[in-house]
Amino acid sequence: MNKSDIVRKILIGLAGVVVFVFSGISFYQHRHLKEPVVISDGVTQVKKLGDYFEGIKGSVNDCNLYFLEGAEPGGTMLVLAASHPEEPAGRLAAWLMAENGNISKGRLILVLSANRSATLVTRPGGAYPPDYTITTPWGGRKFRMGDRWSSPLDQWPDPEVYIHYPSRQNLAYVDVRNLNRAWPGRPNGTLTEKTTFAFMELIRNEKVDVVIDLHEAELQYPVINTIVAHEKGLDLATMISMTISDFEGFSIGTEFSPKNLHGLSHREIGDNSEAISLLFEAPEPFLDATRGITGRKQLLEGKDEFVVKAGKHGLLYAPIDENGWHIDVRVGRHVSTILQTFESWNESNPGKEVVCTGVPRYADIVKNSTGFYLKNPAGVNPLRVKYE
C-alpha cells in the first residue's frame, strides 16, 4: 500500500465518519425529543402503564395514562393513540382531548403513546421525516414521527415467523414488534406483548366499557374511513356511523372484526375482557405504496399526485383529489367519531354515561386547524405540563 492509497482510504473513511456523525445526531435527537402535553383542567390524574403491570414499569413503553374523571359516576372509555405512531392523526386527536377535554360524568382514559418505543423511530429506508410541526397561534409544536413497529433498539432480533400468542397463528415476522398484532399479550413475552398485556390489565382493573384504538390507513387498503367493531360493539358502531354520516359533514362505515384474524385490538380486547373494542381508520396517503416524496409537507397536507393517479386507475378504496387529505380533516374525523361514540353509548346505557365537553368537533378543527386547539406550554403551571 503506497502513500496515495493511505491518503485515499483516510479521506473516504473521514467522509463515512461525517455521514455517521450527522445521521447519528439526527437519530439521537429524534429518539430523545420531548413532546409537551399541556393537560386540561379536566385531567384529574396522570398514571403510568407500569402501575398496572410491574413487568413494563420503567421500560420505554411505560407510557402516561391521562385520567379525566367526572364528578358524577358513569361509564369508562379508553382511547388508545399511537398503536401505530406513523399514523399521526390519531395521536393528535387524543392530544387535543388531553389539552381541552372535561368530563362531567363517567371517566375517560387517554393514551397518547400506546407503543412509545415505536414513536422513537422511523421506518428504516422509508426516508420519513423525524418530526413534524403543527402551526399554532403562539408558534409551532413539534411532534415525533414514528413507525408501525416497536424500535429494533428496544426489541431485537425478529424471529423467522411470528407465532401469535395464544392463538398460535403464524404472522409476518416483523409483526412481532407490531402492537396491533400482539393483543392480548402475555406477562413473560416480548416488550410489545408485555405492553398489550399491561393494557389488558388496565382494561380489566379499571372496568373499561369501550376501548377505541385510533389508526390511519393507506388508500389502497380496503379497511379505510371506517369503524372496525368487535361483535359486541356492532350496534354501537352502526349507530355512530349513521349519526356521523347524517350530521358531521363526513361519512364513515362499519366493518366486522374478523374472528380468525388474531392479535388485533378490535378482536382480542373484546374476546379477553368485558370491554367493547372499536378501531377507527382515517385516510393517510403518505402511507400508500405508490406515494411520492415522504416529506413533512406531504405528511401534513395529505397530498400526493401519484396516489391521485392511482385513484384515476381505480386502485383506491377511498376518494382523493388535488386537495388531498389534510391532517386537520383526519384529526377532525377521529375527534368527532370519538365524541359521537360517547353520545351513542350514552343513549343506550343509562347510568353508565360518559359526558365530555370542551373538545372541538370536525367542523371546528377543519375551520380553525388542529394547532388552534394546542396550548402553549410556556407560561402555564409546570405541574400541568407532562411529556411524552
Add this chain to the structure above:
Amino acid sequence: MDTLTTIISVLYYALIAFIVVLIIYNMIKSKEWKKEIIYIVILLPFLLRLFLLK
C-alpha cells in the same frame, strides 16, 4: 423467556461488532476506491445499530 431474549440480543450485537470489524478490514485491504466507498456505505447501518442510534 426474558433471559433467552437477552442472550439472543447480546449474540446479535456481538455478530454486528464482528461484521463491523470484517468490513473495516476489507476496506483497508481493498485496492479499488469504488469498493472502498461501498464498504463505507454498508458499514453505516451496522455502526448505527451497534451504537444504539437506529
